Amino acid sequence: MKRNLKLMYLIAFLQGLVFYGPVSLIYRTQRGLSISEFFFLEFILLFIIVLTEIPWGYFADKYGYKKTLTISYIIFFLARFSLLFCNTFMGFLFQTILTAIGVSGTSGCDIAFLYKSCNSEESEKVFGRYRAFNSLAFFISSITSFFFINISIESAIVATVVACGLSIITICFTKDVEIEISNNKNESIIKDSFKNIKNVKLMFIFVISTAIISEISYGISVNLGQLHFESIGVDIRFLGYITALSELLAMLSFKTHVISKKFGQVKTLKTMVSMMLLCVLILVFTKNIFISIIAVCSLSGLISMISPIVLDIKNKSISKNRATILSVYSMIGSLFSAFINIVIGFCADIYLKYAFLACFIIMAIGVFGVYLYMKKDRIYKKNVEDLG
Template sequence: MRINKNIVLLYIFSFFKNFLIFGAVSVPFYLHKAGLDYKGMFILEAVFSIGMVVFEIPTGIIADKFGRKISLLLGTLVFGGSFFIFGFVPVFHILIVAQIICALGMTMLSGADRALLYEVIQKSKASDKSGRIMARYDAFGTAGMLVAFPLGSLFVGSGIVSYTDALGLVFIATALAILLSGVFILFVTEDRGGIHSNTSISSLQLGINGFFYTFKHPKLRVFGLNYALISSLTFFMFWFYQALLLKNHFPVTFLGFVASGFNFTAMILLFFTPFFEKKPGIKNTLFLSSLIPGVLYILSSFIPGVFMAFIAIFGVTNFRMLRMPMLNSLMNKHIEDGNRATVLSGISMIERLSTTLLYPIVGMLTDISLSISFLVLGIITVILSVLLRVEEETLV
């Protein structure tokens, strides 16, 4: 079958949208370029998370009323523009504004890209290949990150420009990559006949409805809380791997290779999902994939050295990514078709709110000691892995 032009353009868009060159040096940027402590850094991230929730409604209206293509074009301009602010004016109160703008741009992109891709698939009569096309779209996005992360850290550690200047320039380069992604969207043909006015319920309202629905359903309550809370706790390793390695005198030049490495090994691990479902079983896999990250957090708080750091980083991130599709599948099995979007939005809201609440607490603990922060995260993760353990009868 002839490859559809629009699908190819969206693949390229996905690659450059995810070409986040700053990704593996964001912590050094906040600490050494912006001069913030961890509390300040995580307050900024909490602002971003709150912004993501607040902007769900207006940005959804833009996509519904004016079209996915317009939403994506505006999103790339706003999202990309926010990184120029990071690169040129790394001052705390200005960065708060930048995070709000970044959240606005992200919500314009979130969902609209997949909706447009789905419409393109339908129009090209390739519905039978939709799963494969969607997976390739995600793969191009992952490829963008795998290439961008090492490039960013190599540049920062290269000495071509001063260390602090390089930390700002990687954000500017990221902005340019995102703006470039918007150029490819310009050439995508959108069928406006499939666009409807904003009569559908908002994402925020879906989240609130789903939140209450999840707690009323015994099995979904177990799956949803397990998914949201463990994901929220293990998410912090995506921030702390940089701090942990730098603490152990690991060169900043190679941080990007570590980020690409744990993303790549997680992709490989996901291919063995059928093995984990059969041999240890879903119940044991879900329990161990929450317990082991907690134990690794605790061990890394007591045992110094790069070797322990690598075990903790790869263990926490890989188990987090392994368990998410399993829980997604279990949740979908127990959700009626008419409530699917509602419930999944509710669970996503629980995760986002949990992370937002943890940001300042974890930041303050890390300013005292990274080891204390890891110890607290580890103890909470271990406790929740036991309290939220999925039992055999829940799987039926």
């Protein structure tokens, strides 16, 4: 199974080679999309993910994780390739639909595949490495994007498509893993799965809260950050270097398990989400390039660092139908994220500062949810121990 892990790390690296990433929003606006249309497409993307998450999860639990990932990577490849030909809203809509189907197919399935390919006690370390390899690739592609963008943004997309195609080849060399499945009929599989989750309502609070934090961090680091830097006078050709610095910090997720082991998951997670909220607050008021870079890069690094902890908590709550339940978690998160994008897009079209203010308020709700989960979970575990 170590071979599986190495190949999945390679796939994470290849999937992270997004050479057009630092100017992805600017590329779309140059081709006629407005900011509100872009965020509306983000809403559509997440809405489709919501609709397809559970069917994909069920498919993965029935037919295998490897087959599901292979199909998903092929669809994702087609989505990246189609981006070259998008010139209208309808073209970008088609590309968004393909992306959503590909993303929902891999979502949960790749994590379940990793979890079953390693010792459960090492899962946090494995998730950290998986994220770190993805960040390393995005770091490299962000630096080299300067050279591609100097030629054309289209050349950066072509290089991304090639890397995406290589990930399809790589997944073919993995070995499928054993799947824990329910003996119940198909229609009761989800209901049966959630019977095996400890304190379901509390887990949903955690899933929703971390999804909110993740979506706001992504929205700022990848999308609003581009507009912010452009508005304060940064040349778009140099956005790649800022993104590279963000991903350099994101690679610290490789060592999240060390910090978590030393200070504990609770203290580590609480501290990091609080720091992320502070970064968003800074971006509401600052127009200083140096401070903006620190805030955006820190936000990107911190969301990557909490990812292994979040994934570990989610996986340890599941005993059966892992891909299905992880897909449900993702679906719930995507549902909230979809509406967040509508709010942010509307605010950004009025005034960019309003968008950052909305991000701060929404993330504050997410941070409160994480604190609430940690408090209630500690009480729940204590009660279980007392009963035992």
